[in-house]
Amino acid sequence: MNKPYKVAANSIVDETIVSRSRFICFISPCTSHEDAKEQLINCRKLHPQASHHCYAFLTGKPDDSQGYGSSDDGEPSGTAGRPMLAVLQGGDVGELCAIVVRYFGGTKLGTGGLQRAYGGSVRQALLLVETSTKVPMVEKQLTCDYGQINDVLYFVEQAKGEIIQQDFAAQVELIIALPEEQLTKVKQQLQTLSAGLLTLRSTDPNIR
CATH class of the missing domain: 3.30.70.240 (Alpha-Beta Plaits)
Structure with missing residues (x-):
């Protein structure tokens, strides 16, 4: 049986600075792959000069094994989209998309540093997300x-x-x-x- 679960009810933008690189996280409600793609297109239009536009999304419940996706968008494999998705799946909120825009600050962060930066950006932004209950x-x-x-x-x-x-x-x-x-x-x-x-x-x- 599908039980009620929390979903994102608002859109937020939050920015963090890590070693002079700017990480701008956008989180919005999302109910389909097409919705996530549209949000990514709009984000790229807002930040055409950014180094990367990485994303992760859930289109259903947080533990849904099918309705999700992520992308590193040019960052080393597994350093952006995957840690972002892990944060979303552990956040107990479904139907949302997170896009993190990075402006490179001149200092390489390494694999672990990138994972912490992208995951941390989403984790911090999630604290600002309002939720409602979907039945x-x-x-x-x-x-x-x-x-x-x-x-x-x-x-x-x-x-x-x-x-x-x-x-x-x-x-x-x-x-x-x-x-x-x-x-x-x-x-x-x-x-x-x-x-x-x-x-x-x-x-x-x-x-x-």
């Missing part, structure tokens, strides 16, 4: 009698769900969005109300 929702179909509709609406409201669509014909046809963690409870309530006749169905026609 994973699932959509279900339900057919009920008119005499049951008030109880059904009450169950949905109590579960903090939403009515996406409703059609009134011989019976009431509903499409409902429910928090995934409330799904079992609502199913049980519907079963009790209807002596086992009311069931939630998938909105995917290929799933029965």
Whole structure:
């Protein structure tokens, strides 16, 4: 079951100086690879003279094994994008993109120094990020009698769900969005109300 998790709710910019090199970190909400690419394009337009534009992003939960990416953008392999991503994944916040712009200050930092500088830049910026809680929702179909509709609406409201669509014909046809963690409870309530006749169905026609 997908549990609620924190997501970035604002965009911030934070700058650190390490051995005369400027590290400017941009963190913004991000929900797709395309979103991250667009943010990178905009950042490069803002800082066309920067030495590097390194990034890391999470498009879902912090522990999502698929929705992430990173780039060293010309820095030695593993010294920028990877430590930035490690900080994001350990930050307990999902759906965000971090871009660190570096203006070289004339002093080489070495592998360890670069890892600390890029990771530290993101870690410091994360302290400024505001968060909100995202509740994973699932959509279900339900057919009920008119005499049951008030109880059904009450169950949905109590579960903090939403009515996406409703059609009134011989019976009431509903499409409902429910928090995934409330799904079992609502199913049980519907079963009790209807002596086992009311069931939630998938909105995917290929799933029965």
